[in-house]
């Protein structure tokens with residue numbers, strides 16, 4: 001009896017070591033660790049501690065930004081359809097109604113001042129090419145802070161995971177599995193435009209939660225250069241909460257059976273435990289006659 005328990009303990013220990021020790025170790029060797037994104041964005045030239053005035057910011061945003069960007073929630077519709085804005089800028093500019101929530105405030109300020117630098121794609125805009133959004137570094141720092149304050153004041157408090165994805169990623173990426181029939185989850189920018197602008201077609205993200213995994217996405221979205229040096233994908237500048245929502249959306253679309261799987265796991269373990277008890281009792285009864 002004691003001997004059998006000892007054998008059982010050894011088997012259990014070996015199984016646990018394989019499961020929790022070897023597999024994650026192999027994983028970490030195959031996918032070297034990339035440090036987590038810095039959600040304080042302390043390295044960007046952002047607000048520099050200034051507090052903005054939303055009323056002053058409203059005037060600045062509605063005179064400078066709505067020529068390209070819609071702010072539908074405030075009554076500024078898209079001026080051009082997606083095909084025309086893509087033809088004009090290379091990519092359809094995102095609606096700014098949620099920018100104050102999606103993006104970290106310092107990142108947002110840095111992006112308004114210098115979009116290519118803040119999103120770490122300066123390497124693409126050389127030899128006379130310039131970023132389609134003009135930088136506003138010529139404005140006073142206080143005016144930049146005012147615009148950020150205005151964008152924050154109009155942003156919704158709650159957004160669904162899908163809404164965050166739409167405003168942050170859909171101008172470039174399709175996620176067709178989300179809505180195969182109606183095709184509403186195709187990228188806003190037509191393929192040929194975004195391909196010309198980015199140098200390659202951004203991949204459809206329907207399956208990336210499976211092919212790349214949670215941890216990879218978590219470090220990729222806010223620092224793509226660390227994973228793919230020289231990549232065309234801009235740093236997006238999301239807050240931790242918004243990034244979690246985007247990843248949750250990719251999970252809803254690409255791995256809808258996850259919840260079911262997680263529910264099944266414990267049930268299967270209970271089944272195994274009960275089965276083990278019966279197997280043990282059966283074995284004891286057989287051997288009793290032999291001894």
Ligand code: HEC
Nearest residue numbers: 064065067068089091093099111112132133134235236237
């Ligand atoms: C001439 C057109 C134009 C004007 C004017 C313009 N933008 Fe943009 N903006 C763009 C385009 C195009 C993009 C998408 C660029 C990309 O994804 O590479 C963009 C992207 C953005 C983003 C997304 C940032 C991110 O990390 O994804 C924000 C926020 C933004 N603009 C804010 C503003 C604000 C605020 C103003 C006014 C101060 C403004 N823009 C003025 C064209 C413009």
Ligand code: HEC
Nearest residue numbers: 168169172198201202203208221228231232233234236246
């Ligand atoms: C301005 C366009 C643009 C925006 C906005 C954008 N991406 Fe990308 N993304 C790209 C491009 C281009 C690539 C291809 C990069 C490459 O292969 O070098 C890419 C690649 C990716 C990849 C694949 C990385 C890999 O390992 O192959 C993922 C995942 C991704 N993007 C997620 C996102 C998410 C999530 C968002 C929104 C939060 C987003 N992207 C916003 C342009 C964009």
